[in-house]
Amino acid sequence: xxxxxxxxxxxxxxxxxxxxxxxxxxxxxxxxxxxxxxxxxxxxxxxxxxxxxxxxxxxxxxxxxxxxxxxxxxxxxxxxxxxxxxxxxxxxxxxxxxxxxxxxxxxxxxxxxxxxxxxxxxxxxxxxxxxxxxxxxxxxxxxxxxxxxxxxxxxxxxxxxxxxxxxxxxxxxxxxxxxxxxxxxxxxxxxxxxxxxxxxxxxxxxxxxxxxxxxxxxxxxxxxxxxxxxxxxxxxxxxxxxxxxxxxxxxxxxxxxxxxxxxxxxxxxxxxxxxxxxxxxxxxxxxxxxxxxxxxxxxxxxxxx
Numbered sequence: 001x002x003x004x005x006x007x008x009x010x011x012x013x014x015x016x017x018x019x020x021x022x023x024x025x026x027x028x029x030x031x032x033x034x035x036x037x038x039x040x041x042x043x044x045x046x047x048x049x050x051x052x053x054x055x056x057x058x059x060x061x062x063x064x065x066x067x068x069x070x071x072x073x074x075x076x077x078x079x080x081x082x083x084x085x086x087x088x089x090x091x092x093x094x095x096x097x098x099x100x101x102x103x104x105x106x107x108x109x110x111x112x113x114x115x116x117x118x119x120x121x122x123x124x125x126x127x128x129x130x131x132x133x134x135x136x137x138x139x140x141x142x143x144x145x146x147x148x149x150x151x152x153x154x155x156x157x158x159x160x161x162x163x164x165x166x167x168x169x170x171x172x173x174x175x176x177x178x179x180x181x182x183x184x185x186x187x188x189x190x191x192x193x194x195x196x197x198x199x200x201x202x203x204x205x206x207x208x209x210x211x212x213x214x215x216x217x218x219x220x221x222x223x224x225x226x227x228x229x230x231x232x233x234x235x236x237x238x239x240x241x242x243x244x245x246x247x248x249x250x251x252x253x254x255x256x257x258x259x260x261x262x263x264x265x266x267x268x269x270x271x272x273x274x275x276x277x278x279x280x281x282x283x284x285x286x287x288x289x290x291x292x293x294x295x296x297x298x299x300x301x302x303x304x305x
Contacts, residue, residue, distance in 0.1 A: 066115050070116055074136075076105055081285075129291070133291055139280070146277045167263035168193070168264055178228065178256060181232065189220075196213055197267060232246055
């Protein structure tokens with residue numbers, strides 16, 4: 001009997017939580033997406049009413065307080081940078097909690113400022129402050145995207161080359177039963193690993209590999225899974241497994257193949273994502289300071305004139 005992928009193991013032998021967990025996770029994802037969709041729809045409705053309904057002005061009590069709250073929230077974005085740089089602040093909470101706070105404030109603050117403006121720009125200083133805010137938000141979205149490629153999950157630990165190579169070794173051990181289904185599966189996966197981890201001959205060749213590697217991995221996964229499906233069905237028939245057991249074995253094989261290929265892609269792309277994240281910092285931090293300065297100028301101009 002092999003490790004976690006044994007074609008002779010009946011579905012009932014698997015722990016109950018491993019069978020239920022994927023379904024529960026799928027339901028949670030659906031509920032989350034529906035909730036986000038409803039929230040976005042409500043915000044769009046309110047935004048339309050604010051823009052067309054003349055409910056308040058930027059200088060009214062409601063508009064002023066929205067701008068004040070949004071401005072103060074964005075000012076607290078600097079706290080995350082201070083927390084990262086000063087060890088004396090370690091007792092104030094874990095970095096992943098601060099990162100969640102940073103992301104929430106980075107969305108909620110600008111949103112309040114947009115509603116403060118009633119979706120119209122009527123002064124030069126207000127326009128500069130608003131455009132600076134958009135630059136910070138957009139660069140934050142880009143940074144979030146890059147961040148996810150160099151950490152385990154959105155709030156997980158930073159990936160290292162040794163960790164990604166360890167993931168590859170662990171994944172290859174789980175593929176022994178998949179290899180037994182067809183003789184050329186292991187050589188094809190090994191060839192993809194060698195191609196992905198091999199140094200590129202030039203900068204442009206490296207960029208081409210970086211851009212296309214994920215799609216190549218998905219294509220290879222689809223090819224292998226389409227080829228092993230008949231073999232799984234035949235083996236299940238020979239062993240008198242039920243249809244649900246055969247489907248379960250196929251899902252396990254699919255998971256192990258994708259996990260292995262994803263580990264290879266992460267290991268091959270990690271250095272470039274780290275370089276991109278370093279370059280992103282050089283852009284995002286000046287944008288943040290530009291936002292703070294332009295926001296202060298805007299507040300002074302509003303109260304003086």
